[in-house]
Amino acid sequence: MQRCCLGSLTRKVFLPQKGQTRSFWEYVNMMFNKPDMNRIKTVGPDRACAEWVLRNGGKVTWADGKKLADYNLLPPEELKSLKLLEIDGSDSSISHYGFSHLDGCTMLKKIVLHNNKYIDDRAIKGLEYGKDVLSHVQVSKCINVTDPGLKEMIVLKNLTTLILFDLPSVQNLAECKQYLGSGLPKCEIKGEVESVKV
Template identity: 35%
Template sequence: MLLFARFVQPLLSIQKPSSGGYRHFWAWLNAVFNKVDYERIKDVGPDRAASEWLLRCGARVRYQGLDRWQQDYNGLPTGPLGKYKIQAIDATDSCIMHRGFEYLDGLEHVQEIKLCKCIYIEDACLEQLSKTVNLQQTLLRMEIISCGNVTDRGIIALNKLKSLEYLSLSNLPGLKDKETTLEILRTARPSLKLELDLD
């Protein structure tokens, strides 16, 4: 009992930081995770560097020619540089944010992207993604679900993705002029299959 009183009780009396302090810490840490390391891209190639960024932030990737998803950072495949090409990205519940999207610039085989419950995804992310020349040519399928910071501006920017065949939009409270936004998309991309659950 004396040991408990001497060592454990003082620990129990330590006050926890305010919830604002926790939020600030996590926002800072997530910003660190999203910082682009240009030297790393040069050293290991765009696919490996992007894989490291995505997994570090809690997303997962699937490589060309493989069926399984890679989500363990420590289990990233090794081998000759450039052997593993990212074909699909699932960023569900991840902390990816705008500052990390430059990692997408060198990717040449991405066909699918899923953004679901991503608290840091905002219009600037979708605008940058849409300006990425390689993604304009290769991206076929995209899902944006429960990303509260996405507005009409971000969705309209997707009309630059020339190869996009399928777009699923669900639970996006930031869309305020849905009809106009969807009409702009349909006019720009008549062959695009839209799946909507925005009520």
């Protein structure tokens, strides 16, 4: 009979290297947000995008006006004719990992990002996946959005309405609005007083 001494077993402990600071919850968030290309091919970009938003606690509005806030109430997968019109990412966990889901959503007009701690400059840059269709964007009470992030929206050339307020990490909101206004001449840029959160 051979005996094994636990002390003789060597443990390999993997310590994070410099610059590796992702927490367990960031990995979970990444997995819930990460696009599945096979799923997008199977169900189409609009349904896959709706699944992403709903899976992370957001809400969607279809082009026919129906609103949905529960992942379990998604219509059957066979209904590929449904088109996404609006995304409400308020109080949700959608993050920059998932914004490529916007690609291919041909009728998407509006995105509201309100009170979402996962929205940061990378997520705002990710809005460019919807640059050909988005006409209304709201970014408010997102603590991780900064001045350079807001300025990334300069590529959203079809914007007609941009609502920005309660962004504590933005140092100079007036300057950001001026920058965006000069690059987006068709866009009306509003603050909290002039808008009503959807």
